[in-house]
């Protein structure tokens with residue numbers, strides 16, 4: 472079945488794996504977005520080949536401009552459409568370790584093809600947990616290293632609901648994201664999971680595959696932590712496409 476835009480009470484999923492047939496052999500994250508008074512904000516932006524498709528999906532929701540993109544981390548399947556959106560004046564925001572990868576360590580962005588990436592600069596960065604306010608909309612950046620050392624999760628308050636975006640920190644069914652990064656760190660990942668376990672949310676929106684309501688989301692985080700504590704995570708060090 473053809474995938475469509477999904478609406479989680481005001482947060483839309485506007486990008487996903489297989490959004491464009493020709494790129495389906497490449498990884499692609501879930502791209503989420505939401506409106507505020509002066510524009511539209513994305514959480515992650517996809518793999519560098521699908522900017523046009525994501526832009527068109529946003530146009531189906533609003534005529535407002537995509538003003539900002541918050542990146543959960545540097546991996547290409549989450550970040551490389553940044554270049555497409557930067558052309559249009561969109562401001563990219565991420566943790567400063569993540570930003571450094573785009574400028575100095577492109578092998579961190581796409582392990583298999585670092586030479587394909589032209590280093591680029593990030594306009595706005597943060598070093599630790601930080602709150603951004605857009606008109607009356609609050610976005611909390613929560614530093615959650617482990618999958619990479621520059622990973623962040625984001626908590627959004629919208630329409631009296633709390634949305635938690637965790638990128639590749641967790642996968643469905645108690646699994647962790649790809650663990651092949653040079654700076655993957657199991658212990659830090661476990662600590663980050665324990666940090667987000669304490670956060671109150673109504674929706675848990677993952678970087679790939681799944682999305683959960685409060686009950687199943689809490690359960691998934693708990694199972695992931697338990698598996699990590701007894702060394703049951705599937706840790707892969709090989710490349711991924």
Ligand SMILES: [Zn+2]
Pocket residue numbers: 544546618639648649
């Ligand atoms: Zn990743």
